[in-house]
Amino acid sequence: MFKGFAIFRRKNFLVLLFRWIAFGLFNYLFISGLVYYAEYVLGAPYFTVTFLFAGYMSWSLIALPLSFLLSYFIGHLKVSIISGFVMGATLLPFLFINDFFIAIILISIIGFAFGLGAGSLIPLVGDVFDEHANINRRRSEGVSYGILKMFGGLTIMLGGILTAFVQGITGFIAGWGGPQPASAILGIRILNTTIPGILLIIVMILFTVLYDLKPEKTEAIRMELKELEL
């Protein structure tokens, strides 16, 4: 048994881990899958992917300072929950839309929500690690962050397996520049948007219900840590 894995006994860490995996899968399936989505579902020329990425990146950059302001007033926990739900809910309409401009608008909303969530991630991780340090009476951020990175790496593998599975059963023709069968296009829609969307919503519901590191508690933890000189 790895002693460093004692953090797995903390409920809040497990909930955060699910959130970490869901966001990792979102990154893999949605962001990496934008090329497939633009090419086969929207039927847009290859270079238009740049516009989709630009919409995503620029809005996530714009959201970063707002993430700080919003977190300052309502707390990073609430900002994180809002961003997760918005991302999940915005991913679902992709199952039906075929219009490039609507796609850009939705991707910009997702980028904005992602930026809000990204700004509140480090404080969340910090709260969970502080709680573990307080209970364990020892700081071990290196191991704990290593565990998160381990699951980040495994998520990429899971994303690859999921992609191969869905493309396999929906009849995606690899190495073929022409039009794909209708089942493969539906597969791309489900794989790249619906699966991460539903996953995000489920994880955020779990997060809202189970995560209990509210501002008062995290502040008390920090005070106790200071008293213990940890």
Next chain:
Amino acid sequence: MNIYILDIVKYHNQINRNFRKMTFNSFNRKFPTAVTYIFFCIPFFGIMGLDLYLASYLLFYYQAVIGVPIFVIVIPTGIVRLIIPFFQPLLGSISDRNYPFTRNKGRRFLWIIIFGFQLPIFSVLLFWIPAFDIMIFLIIFTTFFILYNVIFSLFTTSYTALLLNKFRNPKERLLIAVVSEAIGTIGIISINTFVPLFINFGDPSSFQISAISVAIVFVVTLSFGIFDLLEEKELIDTYFSPNQAPKQGFLR
């Protein structure tokens, strides 16, 4: 059994006074200035650039430009990417330990510097492996790729652990999250925008020169951040707190 009850009532009055404005400071030092946040996060620019350059061009360089069979690249990189994640917690635990030589400079800073300056060397070497003999190429490539990934993990876990140790107030962590994310994103955009301008697909040396340029950017950004990566005495004292649990091994 570990029984733990956090006494929120004990801290109730202070919490009411503090948490709305996030004024509780975990240290006796003042809150960091904007310059501290920016210099601490500048290395993110180099980290993102270095990792993105390798992820985007390494496979393409050896497969399409040098003409190495794709399986010679994909098999070792795939296996390393499959195995390395399982070692991440163990690699992360290295900077969690106190050693006599960490008493003065802290237990994160030294590892960040040691591994940080090795990282660009291996990233450049990965683009300079001669491909005369496939077996020799495979051995050297796999060795360098493993070393790069191990050092990258050691560097990033130490760096992130320091970030969480050094900035403890929620306001500090929010600011550091925003600044690091913004600088990292600018790093990604810069690499995606500028590197393709200098790469000539038929010219292997353009990939190697770009790799050196990206490595130099990494070294420069890390050097800029050095003074803010230093651990203050008050922070180092918390690592050696008499109230902490006895030293634990990684394995039970």
